[in-house]
Amino acid sequence: MSTPTVVGPSPSGGGPVPSLTxxxxxxxxxxxxxxxxxxxxxxxxxxxxxxxxxxxxxxxxxxxxxxxxxxxxxxxxGLLDGRPRRHGDHAGFAAHVYRGEEPCEACLAGERAYRRDRKVARKAAKVHAA
Incomplete structure (x- = not known):
């Protein structure tokens, strides 16, 4: 009988966190x-x-x-820490980065939107100040 392949986090806490249904x-x-x-x-x-x-x-x-x-x-x-998981926004992206994970597509899209909005806000502030 072969040994099952470990695809999730190691017992020491490292590695990717799989997404569960x-x-x-x-x-x-x-x-x-x-x-x-x-x-x-x-x-x-x-x-x-x-x-x-x-x-x-x-x-x-x-x-x-x-x-x-x-x-x-x-x-x-951290899957059972009692806190709700955030996805699809800047905070979700930051949580992935903090946990050392590759961000999911929803969080990447949320981060792009966040950066785009911040850029627009900086330009508006610059125009308003002038």
């Missing part, structure tokens, strides 16, 4: 609270087998060996 994030958050797959399935309206598959897929994305390891890696990566 809403369902994967919901399962991860509930698993972090100690809920069983049966309880998670009932709360989310899924079959228990579906929750198991979602958890397995999410754990693979994080490079985890099991759900407990996935929760640990998610905490280290």
């Amino acid at each position: 809403d369902n994967e994030l919901a399962v991860l958050q509930r698993a972090a609270q100690g809920q069983t797959y049966a309880v998670i399935a009932r709360d989310l309206g899924f079959a228990e087998k579906s929750v198991t598959k979602i958890a397995y897929r999410m754990a693979r994305k994080l490079g985890a060996l099991n759900i407990t390891h996935a929760v640990f890696l998610a905490c280290r990566a």
Whole structure:
């Protein structure tokens, strides 16, 4: 049997932070609270087998060996810090840079718009001052 390839953050906290779907994030958050797959399935309206598959897929994305390891890696990566994730604006772009990630397309577009707006504001201020 071959060893699975680790694609997510390393246990030391480095590496890219994978993007999780809403369902994967919901399962991860509930698993972090100690809920069983049966309880998670009932709360989310899924079959228990579906929750198991979602958890397995999410754990693979994080490079985890099991759900407990996935929760640990998610905490280290800041996925479970309780703060909402920002995307599509300057702050989202800055958050990616701060975490050492490659910014997503939405955040790159938001950063371009932010810089364009700042440039227009600087030109308007210069014209107004003259």
